[in-house]
Amino acid sequence: MTMVDAARQWIHSLQPSLLWGGGVVAFICLTWETPRFFVTLAFILSPRPSRPAPDSSPGLVRWRVIQRDHDRIKDEYGRLRIDPFRSDELAVLDDLTVPEAVALVQALAAASDAAETTDPPTYEQAVLHLAKAWRQAKARAAQTEPQPLPDRAHEPRARTTASGIQPTPRRPRPPIPKEQTCR
Structure with a gap:
């Protein structure tokens, strides 16, 4: 084998x-x-149930539109706050002696408070008021002209001495502390 x-x-x-x-x-x-x-x-x-369509009731669609408007205004205001080249507009909107700026701040607070509620008419009214205040504040900011830098040529000149040299201002010096002895 x-x-x-x-x-x-x-x-x-x-x-x-x-x-x-x-x-x-x-x-x-x-x-x-x-x-x-x-x-x-x-x-x-097994047969699949059809996917339910998103709830497109008029109330829900209206709520989403209101939220989108509120977010849009907040975003525009936020972009204005961080844009260094729009400081003149921001100066007007930060000045609380300007009635439009005060109305905008109050409308922003009211819309934010109303967003936390579940009452659509209250939120809608607050956002409509905010949109109106925002338009008025932008119009007021657009009316203001940019402030030019101060012209130094027209400032009064300082006195000079007989030789033509300007006296230098003397700064007071802090007192020199006395040396302490250890016992």
């Missing part, structure tokens, strides 16, 4: 036990996974 014949004989003797063992393993896997397979298959084949 050669090595090849011995290997064939060993494989043929091993084959029935491998088939039985593989069959048992396959049976266990099938019985274990069959219910999960059928549940997945039923889920895939």
Whole structure:
């Protein structure tokens, strides 16, 4: 008997036990996974309920439009606050002696307070009032002309001494502290 014949004989003797063992393993896997397979298959084949359309009731759409307007005005005001090239407009809107600036600040506070409520008419009125105050404040800021830098040529000149040299102002010096001795 050669090595090849011995290997064939060993494989043929091993084959029935491998088939039985593989069959048992396959049976266990099938019985274990069959219910999960059928549940997945039923889920895939089941009719899906149609996706509900977003709530497009007029009240909800109106609420979203009001929120968008409120956010737009807050964003515009925020961009104005951080823009260094619009300092003249900001100076007018920060001056609380200007009635439009006071109305804008009050309208911003009222709209923010009304946004926290669930009463749409109150929020709508507050945002409409805010939009009106914002338009008036922008118009007032646009009316103001940029303030030019002060012209130093027209300032009165300081007195000079007989030699033409301007006296230098003397700053008072702080008193020199006395040295303390340790005892």
